[in-house]
Amino acid sequence: MVTSATPIDNAAAPPAGLRTFVQRLRDGDQIAHIITLVFAATILLITSLLVYELWINSGLSRSKFGLMFFWTRVWDPVSGDFGAAPFIYGTLVTAVVSLAIAVPLGLAAAIFLAELAPRRLSDGIAFLIDLLAAVPSVIYGLLGIFIVVPLMRTVVGPALKSTLGFLPLFKGPNYGVGFLTAGIVLAIMVVPFIISVSREVLLTVPREQREAALGLGATRWEATWKVVVPWARTGIMGSVFLALARALGETMAVTMVIGNDPKIATSLFAPGYTIAAVIANEFTEATGNLYLSALIELGLVLFLMTFILNGLARLLIVATERGGGRPS
Amino acid sequence: MKKVVLMASLVLGLAAISGAQSGTALLNAAGATFPYPIYSKWFDVYHNAHPNVQINYQSIGSGGGIRQLLAGTVDFGASDGPMTDEQLAQSKVKILHFPTVLGAVVPTYNIAGVTGDLNFTQKALAGIYLGQITKWNDPEIAKANPGIKLPGEDIVVIHRSDGSGTSYIFTDFLAKASSDWKSKVGTNTSVNWPVGLGGKGNEGVSGLVKQTPDSIGYIELIYAVQNNIPYGKVQNAVGKFVKADLAGVTAAAAGSAKDMPDDFRVSITNAPGATAYPISSFTWLLIPAQIPDAVKKAVIKDFLKWMLVDGQNYNEGLSYAKLPKPVIAKETKAIDLIQ
Amino acid sequence: MSDLRLTWRKSLNVVMLTLTGVAAFAVVSVLFLILGYLIWNGGKSLNWDFFTKLPKPVGETGGGMANAIVGSMKLLFLAAVIGLPVGLIAGVYLAEFGGKTFSFITRYTTDLLNGVPSIVMGIFAYSLVVLPVKHFSALAGGLALAVMVIPITVRSTEEFLRAVPNSMREGAMALGASKWRTIATVILPAASGGILTGMLLSLARVAGETAPLLFTAFSNRYWSPGWNQPIASLPVMIYTYAIAPYDDWHRQAWAAGLVLLALVLIANLGCRLVLNRRGSYRSV
Secondary structure, X not given: OOOOOOOOOOOOOOOHHHOOHHHHHHHOHHHHHHHHHHHHHHHHXXXXXXXXXXXXXXXXXXXXXXXXXXXXXXXXXOOOEEOOHHHHHHHHHHHHHHHHHHHHHHHHHHHHHHHHOOHHHHHHHXXXXXXXXXXXXXXXHHHXXXXXXXXXXXXXXXXXXXXXXXXXXXXXXXXXXXXXXXXXXXXXXXXXXXXXXXXXXXXXXXXXXXXXXXXXXXXXXXXXXXXXXXXXXXXXXXXXXXXXXXXXXXXXXXXXXXXXXXXXXXXXXXXXXXHHHHHHHHHHHOXXXXXXXXXXXXXXXXXXXXXXXXXXXXXXXXXXXXXXXXXX | OHHHHHHHHHHHHHHHHOOOOOOOEEXXXXXXXXXXXXXXXXXXXXXXXXXXXXXXXXXXXXXXHHHHHHHOOXXXXXXXXXXXXXXXXXXXXXXXXXXXXXXXXXXXXXXXXXXXXXXXXXXXXXHHHHOOOOEOXXXXXXXXXXXXXXXXXXXXXXXXXXXXXXXXXXXXXXXXXXXXXXXXXXXXXXXXXXXXXEEOHHHHHHHHHHHOOOEEEXXXXXXXXXXOOOEOEEEOOOOOEEOOOHHHHHHHHHHHHHOOOOOOOOOOOOOOOOOOOOOEEEEEEEEEOOOOOHHHHHHHHHHHHHHHHOHHHHOHHHOOEOOOHHHHHHHHHHHHHOO | OHHHHHHHHHHHHHHHHHHHHHHHHHHHHHHHHHHHHHHHHHHHHOOHHHHHOOEOOOOOOOEOOHHHHHHHHHHHHHHHXXXXXXXXXXXXXXXXXXXXXXXXXXXXXXXXXXXXXXXXXXXXXXXXXXXXXXXOOHHHHHHHHHHHHHHHHHHHHHHHHHHOOHHHHHHHHHOOOOHHHHHHXXXXXXXXXXXXXXXXXXXXXXXXXXXXXXXXXXOOOOOOOOOOOOOOOHHHHHHHHHOOOOHHHHHHHHHHHHHHHHHHHHHHXXXXXXXXXXXXOOOO
């Protein structure tokens, strides 16, 4: 039975609020608090510095072009005319193409893993898919150049042309490199994220939901598609946003297969350019401060795009994990 | 804890192995991909002769060489497009141009069934790169190649995606070949290409041409030779079709040797002469006139002297032509300008 | 009447469920395809030279990537030395000390930093380190990688610290330990397995990054002494060799790709097995 008898160690004490600052200091707690706080603040410092550098170094370009920068389609280092439109277009198109492929594929695979596969198999495959997510981008680029591009040129391209060639999306010569190829490579890169997060989210859907649907006579598929998936909808959306953010920022794999042509074209076979790819290609050689400034402004634009998307993604995923995703 | 200490000492030991030996001169240079094969050979040979000198040359394109030199992140640069007056004005130090080799830019192509040499008129090349000539069996190309069966396929145009001296040389030629090109696109290391795919460096363009059927690209001669990619003959200023070789390039430079300006910036594309190859060019090392580091200055000056004498012996083996003798003499004097 | 509808629903059921299986199979096959192709092509090209020799001049066959392998290790070392402590201690703050708003801001900023495209990190390191000192360096490259390591480490540290049961904290406090002592001698050791694997995973992630190195570490034909010179790295070499026309370079790019992938996958495999967690980290 212990009352407030003399503690063995002088440092043991009544609750923190009653100790004086000096006492806490001597205990080392305050110091620990301060030190860890400083390190946490370093992260804020780094991020602010990042945004600051991007802002300052793009100043020349921002003041010269203003908001027109977003609409100008020309990228002409000779005349000093720079516009972001082809790159924003390319970044968005490749991202959309990749999602168009990855979301159905990824969601379907996630459904299989969460609903149908036996738990052990599901865990095993999910493990392998996580490994897929760890493969570096430059290796996807390597595979892109030597496998996907020739495949596009010899098999997929002609096949698409003969079946869907009437659509403006598939008109024009097929080089092997281009928007579609980049989209395919990106799809392979982001599908693991979609599967991973969607699977986890689907697993959190309460059993009662499934059982209720099945009890009412639904088939397995109907129960899944009409009850379980909508329940997990926000989380799945979150995974899509995450994948999108990854696709937007992807540099190496894209620059190796997109054709490096700053043009806006309707055909998916056409070569294009993305923000990340043009920065990677032209940064070390941008002669002239305006050129460099324009490239950094592009970096700022990309930063903002991924910033907004990541924010939305986190919100959605957290909302599902906490609230239980009531379909609203 | 013990494990951490062990790991740390292991890595530090590793870092120490790759530590600098005292007395090693490390120079960093960057620039043109056009002369990269000969430069990498030279720096390698020089390093073997002077083991304590390492010249790390990265081929990132002439635009990159100029940029990094102006930013001061490299000790010297390399470019096949001479620096413009504006660019020179951006530098705090005076920059000297030193021609190193003569080379040729060739039109390479990858057309199924066509293994022989295609003849390209000046109009044909300009038209292809302007996007006005779109098929291989276009009359402008066909009429110059009566014996060859050209397919009706679309031409896949390939150009440089990075700032390139090779592009400078090629667009310089096209501007002289076609007033249309001159007014619409112009001459520069990086232009607004009307059509085509972009490859990074001579290496990238060669790679793309090799892998893409029905394509055409412009690259330095040695890249075509080393990679067995066919390249065509180009029509020169007097109308003859010349295939790029050492004789043609040397003929193109013959006139310039006499009138070489003091800063060595000169264009020899579309040079007069029946045997002259029209897309020839000097390529330059860009050296700051003032080098504060005494060791680096000594290395650079010594390398330049070596390059003008012994280095030239490696040119022809890699399909670059030697510098004309008057130019070598003039350069040797100019080395003294480096303070 | 409803018989037809029932048949339709039943067949739809079978078709759709099969399709999901096909999708899962397709994705897994892609992984094996990637691995298989790399092992086949890379394995053919791996030889002793690759690990011990320096690159040869352009166009000549042979040579290796010894300097790039050591270069990547040096860059990872820098990233670890600069980034891991920051991540660890910031993670401790968030898990043990944090106030409400500041923690929220820090977490949000960490997530933001995590989502920044690696090429933008390269621009950042370039303007911060390369421009002022006027040369490319291993230090600049290491810094870019370190900034990428920090967010991943913060989140995993925080997660694992939080996972330590409160009873341990209370027990230590009851025995008279101060807060920092509790953390240092009880909590951290308890979470150490998870934290260390989180660190290893973050390093594995940045080991394959190319974009941030393009204009910070640049590249080097030779050994790079010290920390202040440009330095070669595996990912940059793969990129440079892959887009070139020389067949010998392609061969070497495959070999390098295999080595890089092997390192990354082994690290990931090891970590995840140790952790035995279901699903993936959010620290993706």
